Amino acid sequence: MTVILWLRRDLRLHDNPAVAAAMATGQPVLPVHVRDDEDAGGHAPGGASRWWLHGSLESLAADFEARGNRLVLRTGPAAQVLAQLAAEVGARQVVWTRRYEPWALVQAASVRDRLQAAGASCREGGGGLLHDPAELRTGSGGPYRVFSPFWRALRERLRLPPEAAAPAHIPPAAKVTSEDLTDWGLRPTRPDWAGGLRDAWRPGEAGAASQLARFLDDGLSGYRTQRDIPGRDGTSRLSPHLHFGEIGPAQIWRAVAGRAMADFGDPWGGGAESFLSEIAWREFSQHLLAAFPDLPDKPLRPEFGAMPWRDAPDELAAWTRGRTGFPIVDAGMRQLWRTGWMHNRVRMIVASFLVKDLLIPWQAGEAWFWDTLVDADLASNAASWQWVAGSGADAAPYFRVFNPVSQGRKFDPDGAYVRRWVPELAGLSDAFIHEPWAASPIERAAAGVTLGLDYPNPIVDHAAARVRALAALETSRNTAGAESQD
Numbered sequence: 089m090t091v092i093l094w095l096r097r098d099l100r101l102h103d104n105p106a107v108a109a110a111m112a113t114g115q116p117v118l119p120v121h122v123r124d125d126e127d128a129g130g131h132a133p134g135g136a137s138r139w140w141l142h143g144s145l146e147s148l149a150a151d152f153e154a155r156g157n158r159l160v161l162r163t164g165p166a167a168q169v170l171a172q173l174a175a176e177v178g179a180r181q182v183v184w185t186r187r188y189e190p191w192a193l194v195q196a197a198s199v200r201d202r203l204q205a206a207g208a209s210c211r212e213g214g215g216g217l218l219h220d221p222a223e224l225r226t227g228s229g230g231p232y233r234v235f236s237p238f239w240r241a242l243r244e245r246l247r248l249p250p251e252a253a254a255p256a257h258i259p260p261a262a263k264v265t266s267e268d269l270t271d272w273g274l275r276p277t278r279p280d281w282a283g284g285l286r287d288a289w290r291p292g293e294a295g296a297a298s299q300l301a302r303f304l305d306d307g308l309s310g311y312r313t314q315r316d317i318p319g320r321d322g323t324s325r326l327s328p329h330l331h332f333g334e335i336g337p338a339q340i341w342r343a344v345a346g347r348a349m350a351d352f353g354d355p356w357g358g359g360a361e362s363f364l365s366e367i368a369w370r371e372f373s374q375h376l377l378a379a380f381p382d383l384p385d386k387p388l389r390p391e392f393g394a395m396p397w398r399d400a401p402d403e404l405a406a407w408t409r410g411r412t413g414f415p416i417v418d419a420g421m422r423q424l425w426r427t428g429w430m431h432n433r434v435r436m437i438v439a440s441f442l443v444k445d446l447l448i449p450w451q452a453g454e455a456w457f458w459d460t461l462v463d464a465d466l467a468s469n470a471a472s473w474q475w476v477a478g479s480g481a482d483a484a485p486y487f488r489v490f491n492p493v494s495q496g497r498k499f500d501p502d503g504a505y506v507r508r509w510v511p512e513l514a515g516l517s518d519a520f521i522h523e524p525w526a527a528s529p530i531e532r533a534a535a536g537v538t539l540g541l542d543y544p545n546p547i548v549d550h551a552a553a554r555v556r557a558l559a560a561l562e563t564s565r566n567t568a569g570a571e572s573q574d
């Protein structure tokens with residue numbers, strides 16, 4: 089008998105409950121990754137995620153080989169592919185890790201139906217989250233919509249099992265055919281884009297482990313104060329590794345709390361509490377998606393359903409290309425394009441700019457992020473965009489419209505971030521780096537900046553845009569109010 093290990097977004101061997109479950113059967117293991125874009129409907133991975141997936145699968149395949157096994161790749165609807173494989177090798181068991189995207193829940197249900205009908209047993213387990221969303225509920229049994237009580241409950245109820253090491257040897261099953269990873273065409277055809285991603289990242293479980301080790305040594309103790317400064321390397325950059333399950337949140341939790349305990353005698357000491365609360369924001373987003381499957385498409389708060397959004401393709405294009413004329417916004421959008429990642433503080437600023445200053449629907453920004461982020465995650469992306477737009481759970485109040493100039497001055501006071509990503513402004517003094525149009529023509533000339541030529545004029549007047557955004561919300565609220573009275 090053979091057990092099929094269906095690897096989805098849990099592309100690791102250490103501390104992977106599905107791997108442990110397959111090993112516990114004592115049977116030969118057939119590990120498979122299914123390219124299942126058809127099942128994902130409109131949520132197949134974007135360009136940057138596909139690039140990452142290629143590297144991650146390459147790394148995982150090498151890890152299986154080192155353990156005497158072989159990762160099989162197949163394409164098609166998962167239920168069909170897994171049933172076919174089970175028939176080929178005579179497998180009677182399939183194990184996998186649960187995912188919470190609405191399409192993935194449907195997918196898993198159809199896999200279960202199909203395999204059980206064929207007489208096989210299925211085991212779906214956790215591992216991608218710290219806590220099963222179905223079991224972490226408010227006192228009245230509903231999902232949490234506010235982060236603070238969610239965070240309190242998670243801390244109180246969290247019981248992590250000891251870490252499970254990767255097996256030294258994974259007994260192989262009978263040989264079956266596998267597709268060739270290079271034939272999947274996951275890597276982008278634009279070589280300049282792939283080059284930027286390659287310089288910035290090392291996909292795979294070993295890359296995740298070394299990123300965590302680096303952060304524990306150099307980042308954790310200063311995280312609380314450094315995490316908001318995009319010009320410094322003050323955050324963990326674990327997000328794509330976490331998204332693809334090259335490392336699990338439980339592994340991170342144990343390592344961070346353990347290091348804080350060793351250094352400060354307190355598992356929450358140093359930057360640990362602040363950092364773990366961010367891991368909890370990831371968890372919160374996943375729980376929200378599990379409870380509200382429409383989160384990626386529709387505002388959670390109905391009063392945002394009638395927003396008079398603008399259709400402004402030129403402004404959207406200027407935003408995606410980092411040519412809005414607002415240096416902190418452009419720096420963020422260029423960092424995203426070049427590296428597939430953007431600092432969290434700047435994500436909030438660029439998102440606010442799109443939704444409020446340009447009055448372009450948050451779903452347009454969400455879609456651009458989906459295609460360009462290496463950590464693009466259905467839950468975190470949707471929850472964060474709705475948070476910025478004001479329409480989500482526990483969201484930023486809509487009337488708080490970020491001023492891109494004062495945000496730039498506050499979080500990038502020495503202009504290091506802007507100088508790095510918008511080098512044509514590097515010669516401006518700190519006083520004007522976030523507001524080049526306010527510099528005197530003499531200062532701009534000395535810095536080699538001609539607005540409209542080397543760098544765009546601002547595409548919008550922020551003060552006027554703020555008023556427009558607030559008026560739009562008022563309109564939406566009134567419309568929603570009138571509709572609910574009908």
Ligand SMILES: Cc1cc2nc3c(=O)[nH]c(=O)nc-3n(C[C@H](O)[C@H](O)[C@H](O)COP(=O)(O)OP(=O)(O)OC[C@H]3O[C@@H](n4cnc5c(N)ncnc54)[C@H](O)[C@@H]3O)c2cc1C
Nearest residue numbers: 323324325326327366367369370432435464465468469472
């Ligand atoms: C508009 C917008 C869109 C976003 N889209 C995504 C996305 O598609 N995928 C994604 O993983 N994160 C997203 N985020 C959240 C956050 O920006 C990134 O998780 C973070 O910047 C990743 O960098 P890091 O690993 O260095 O973070 P760290 O500061 O080191 O945090 C550690 C981990 O906590 C989690 N985390 C941190 N902040 C958040 C948050 N606000 N929400 C959810 N999880 C968080 C991430 O898994 C991260 O790796 C988005 C934020 C905004 C404002």
